Amino acid sequence: MPTKRHRVLDAADIDRALRRIAHEIVERERGVDDLVILGIPTRGVPLARRIAAAIAEIEGTDVPLGSLDVGLYRDDLDARPRVALGPTEIPVPLDGRRVVLVDDVLYTGRTIRAALDALADLGRPARVRLAVLVDRGHRELPIRPDHVGKNLPTAPTERVTVHLEEIDGEDAVYVEEPA
Amino acid sequence: MKSFLDSEQLDRPTLERLLDDADRFREVLERPIAKVPTLRGKTVATLFFEPSTRTRLSFERAAKALSADTMSFSPGTSSLSKGESLKDTVQTIAAMGADLLVVRHRSVGAPARVAAWTGLPVVNGGDGAHQHPTQGLLDALTIRRALGRVEGLRVAIVGDIAHSRVARSGVFTLATLGAQVVLVAPRTLLPVSVEGWPCEVTTDFDEVLETLDVVYLLRVQTERGGATVFPSVREYLRRYGMTRQRFARLGPDAVVLHPGPMNRGVEIEAAVADDPRALVLEQVTNGVAARMSVLYHLLGSPEHA
Known part of the structure; x- marks a missing residue:
């Protein structure tokens, strides 16, 4: 079945977007004390690692980095083909910390709802913010991102695919339209 | 599934x-x-x-x-x-x-x-x-977490194989994951069907001891008629039990599993049961x-x- 696929971000675009997000985080949080960066598997994890590396470059200090899987908190367990569970690695106790969640694509908001539930079971952060590489719209819940790499208006029938070097062998964001 | x-x-x-x-x-x-x-x-x-x-x-x-x-x-x-x-x-x-x-x-x-x-x-x-398929799964999990893999490991399952659903599930689960399984038991405690199982069989524990990565000791199940072929508990320990002497002859990374509840002094000596390389509570x-x-x-x- 032929689909039309165009690349909307290339490697340089992704790199610039993540560096900008890193600067925004540092500026908005006024430093990085008490900050923890948690990537949502799968592709949120390498994105979180890159943002943490950029922050380390800017501030000269390492920020605790971890991952937060939401598979056990989803509300649609019966309805979708099950994907393997991802790792949850919380590097420091979250109580009183400022947490930045990182994901690749923000769409309905249900993944982030699940992530917030998961976080609540793991501790009580002072504040939680959300950074995403792509916001494609079509929210089903009252959730908004704090840091966005690229706002990408899409039709619900389109698919947004993020490819990352660490997983897919290249850095790119594609939009696929049904034929 | x-x-x-x-x-x-x-x-x-x-x-x-x-x-x-x-x-x-x-x-x-x-x-x-x-x-x-x-x-x-x-x-x-x-x-x-x-x-x-x-x-x-x-x-x-x-x-x-x-x-x-x-x-x-x-x-x-x-x-x-x-x-x-x-x-x-x-x-x-x-x-x-x-x-x-x-x-x-x-x-x-x-x-x-x-x-x-x-x-x-x-x-x-x-x-x-x-x-007892979830037992097979938890045993494979314990081995994989302790030694990093199951593939290629030599695993002995020792004792009353004939009356043991733990042994049967263990053999098939571990063999599917690529382990070499060897059953160690007297002929009288082997099931008749054992020839079709994906494993080796021996009656001599000491002969294979030093080749093993994992020793899985089965419980002597008095309630299922096991161990009645042995004249005494001491005799069972001597031939098929994990004594301190046998434990010392295992490789430095080899681990010991037991499905519980343990009969200390029958299939496993107390000192071995309390060693960190006995993974009973981990199981x-x-x-x-x-x-x-x-x-x-x-x-x-x-x-x-």
Whole structure:
């Protein structure tokens, strides 16, 4: 079945977007004390690692980095083909910390709802913010991102695919339209 | 996977998927709040027609850590003592709204019959001397977590093979994952069917001892007629027990497993049972994680929806 696929971000675009997000985080949080960066598997994890590396470059200090899987908190367990569970690695106790969640694509908001539930079971952060590489719209819940790499208006029938070097062998964001 | 009835039914990718997810559930069990909402609204019924405390508790803990509700049944307090048939009993419990049944029964094949009668997913919690598939899974998980892999390891299962569903499930699970399994037992404690199993067989423990990565000691099951072929406990320990002397001859990374409850001084000497390389308590914790993985796969999969 032929689909039309165009690349909307290339490697340089992704790199610039993540560096900008890193600067925004540092500026908005006024430093990085008490900050923890948690990537949502799968592709949120390498994105979180890159943002943490950029922050380390800017501030000269390492920020605790971890991952937060939401598979056990989803509300649609019966309805979708099950994907393997991802790792949850919380590097420091979250109580009183400022947490930045990182994901690749923000769409309905249900993944982030699940992530917030998961976080609540793991501790009580002072504040939680959300950074995403792509916001494609079509929210089903009252959730908004704090840091966005690229706002990408899409039709619900389109698919947004993020490819990352660490997983897919290249850095790119594609939009696929049904034929 | 609709039900989990025997260890032979699973191919290697499915087993590895269950183990990978069980690793995630181990992490959940170590959290300050060791509970996730995944199976909220589901009900797991544990039907143990044969006495068992630890396996039933392990399944209940697994279900509760996934936020499922549990119902339990034991024959002493039930209508079975009033003459109700097994079929009527399980259909009654299914009609109360259970989503999954865990069944232990002394008759081989009873869990499969229950699955056919009720149409519900069933986990075999042990049927006669046949199968105990979640035990096989938790043992594989324990070995993989301790030694980093199962593939290529030499695993001895020692003792009363003939009366042991643990041995049977262990052999098939570990062989599917690529381990070399060797059964160590006197001829009289080997089942007749053993020639078709994917493993080696020897009667001489000391001959293979130094080649082993894992020693799995079976419990001497006096209640199933095991060990009666031995004149004494001392004789069993001498030929097939894990003594301190044998333990010292194992490789430095080799580990010892036992399904519990242990008969200290029969199949395992107390000093070995208390060594950090005896992973008995690790097996217990992994049992909860492995059963969480099975419940998650059976109740969370699309074909069940």
